[in-house]
Amino acid sequence: MRVLEPVVELARGLWTTLRSMAEKPVTVQYPEEKRPVKPRFRGRHVLKRYENGLEKCIGCALCAAACPADAIFVEASENTDEERYSPGDRYASTYEINMLRCIYCGFCEDACPTEAIVLGDNYELSFTNRREAIYTKEMLLEPVPPGGLPTPQKTEPGKFTRSVPEMKDPQD
């Protein structure tokens, strides 16, 4: 028995090797292949638009106030009907997130009164210098949805007077 024992152990080990050869591999061939993310995944931020193309962001800077890493910087300006970026009086004329500072906690999402900032599923962030790590409003804004118009828009007076839309409790 003492002589046979190493042989048995060897066979057992080889069996494990052989078995895993037949299994489906877990390695994903990134970047050709990407693993889908979970619904609550917190990736790079996206600034959302309404269907008509107006920006949801109203420049209230509550995201910046909520941010524990002080990564967000917002400056507001006033909308007019000739040059409208968002519903209501106010829009973000400057919106910057320093991705090196961001800890992806999602507090900005929670603080946003218009659901404008959403942590998306993009996790591919790389930069070669610090300046590039600052994402501007143009980089963060999502593309204009089909049927919508780019901002600034010329709108009819009295139509977009409210900044904060009526909202339901979040489902997810």
Next chain:
Amino acid sequence: MTKIITLTIDDQKVNVPEGTLIVNAAKMVGIDIPVFCYHPKMEPVGMCRQCLVEVGRPVIDRATGQPVIEDGQVKIQFGPKLETACTTVVSEGMVVLTRSEKARQAQKEILEFLLTSHPLDCPVCDKGGECPLQNLTMAFGPSQSRFLYDDKHHAEKHVPLGDKIWLDRERCIQCGRCIRFQEKIAGDPVLAFYQRGRATDIITNSDPPFDSIFSGNTTDICPVGALTTADFRFGARPWEMKAAASICPLCPVGCNIVFNTRREAKSGGKVVIKRVMPRQNEQVNEIWICDRGRFNWHYVEDPTRLAHPLVKKDGKLELASWQEALEATRKHIAGAQIVVVASGRLSNEDLFNLKQLADGLSGQALLYDSLPGGELTTRYGVAAGTNLGDLGAGSAILVAAADLYYEAPIWYLRVKAAAERGANLVIIHPQATRLDKYAKKLIRCEREEVAAKVQELAAELTAAENLIIFFGRTADRRLAETCASLLQGRESKPNNGLIGVWQRANDQGAWELGYKPAADLAKIVEGKVVYLAAADPAGDDPQWAEALKTAKALIVQELFLTETAKLADVVFPAQAFSERDGSYTSGERRVQRFYPATPPLGEARPDFAIAAAVASAAGLEVEGRSALRVMDKIAVSIPAFAGISYGKLAEVTEQWPIVGRGDLYYGGTTYENRQGLGVHLNKHWNIET
């Protein structure tokens, strides 16, 4: 001696003077009773009902007149209904419950009512973050509303009430603070309620709309975001800004202000001023500032400001280094006679150093101002301990040839309030002024006759216990002397004295430092080196421009390339008051300190340092390392400033009403004074002269 009343508020024993309102008594011991319509500077109206509390009073036995004792304790009878703490005066033995179940419920319900039609605007509202309604809702309000969202009342959100103030009708909670401020405190009743019930609106009934120089203050005391300034609109969120204490440089009142600053991408990453807010100083500006002080600060950030020294080469001003500019100056002043002309726009430190420079070179130091009588104010000026807020019955105030509303708005407020308290206000002025309606005696006469009219009233005025005299920009030498003669013998009595309504913030300081006005600038400058600081005679009068051309050389230190600077041989860029520290002497002879708010522009230096650098180039030794050190020098060489130091100027004492802490609902968004109330100059050091 007022009687002291002892009462109990939430199990806390409180001793307050008779006549105190419950809300104030609670405030004194740190108990917050929420209010919206009540403001400590105004009479209570009890409109908003937010301050409902349970009030109990001792039961008094009618036969003996003594409190009824039950189980060894004074029997307390609580009223059947809640009472408003803002209109109820304290009484002996009173028991107030501010946080009982009943009181809490009432406060919560009032807030629920106020919020029925308040829009969910907080994210875009300029008041958000420093809003009493927001704060009180968090502290006392309900978390949910039982009212239907669809029944919310909608109103206009974008109403210009004049060109400086925006009204959002939806946000207004009809507390009437703005209306009462305009009517009772400012004396410009230009706002009013319109319609009734839910349709109640704030309107302005003046033409031009909201015609008041105090309009900005309504945005400070508005407990919601209904009134906001056009100047600041969406400038920043309140919590994003830093605060730097300063002194308003636009008139001799010397209002205490705060600069709110922020680093901005819009401005190329620079720290910029976003707004000016008042800072409490009950002896100077209380908690108010005028619109001029609030909105006219933009010049300090003007892109055309000088950032580098300029030196004239071949008849053209060209950019130069400080070294080149100082070297050029040294050559110009070597062996020449020098005349320094400085204006009251400069701080005490600047004026002192410029005078050191002039004296060291055996030249003259002149004040760029035409109003005579300054040396009289150094002698008969108001004494230490003076507070215009103390004047009332038994005091007399003479306003001679001055339109305080436009020349020194906050003095108008204070004089008006004193007249309403019973002071004998006499106005002698060639034209109608806004202060006229509060005068006990009003005399309209030609400018030249004002002095004679003052003389006629001498007996009446000097009979008063306290006498304050303002003389204004149209005054002549004779008037100043006549006014001073009425104050003989009152030189060191508080609440007495002569106040010059100067054109600039620190003209009084210049007089105290020994400056004399330039009587005939044109004659003086000929063939001499003229050193101009913060003065633009060429821009003010083309004749002076001609006169300045006769000077041997012209050296200018300025913020801008003014008409005078264009003629200069050397131009030094000066720092604006918001970029440096220093001190001003107000018309009431109060020295007050200002602090840097923003970093300096380019290579600009403070005026006192420029003067010191020029002096050092000329071989003199003048302190220029810091304003603090210059003040120490002033304190030892100018008797009136003896004992004054930057430490002294930064001292504060407790002020009433309490404002600017966590309790914005009470006094508004005015800042608390933590950086110094200032010090009165020593009384009349030159009295024996």
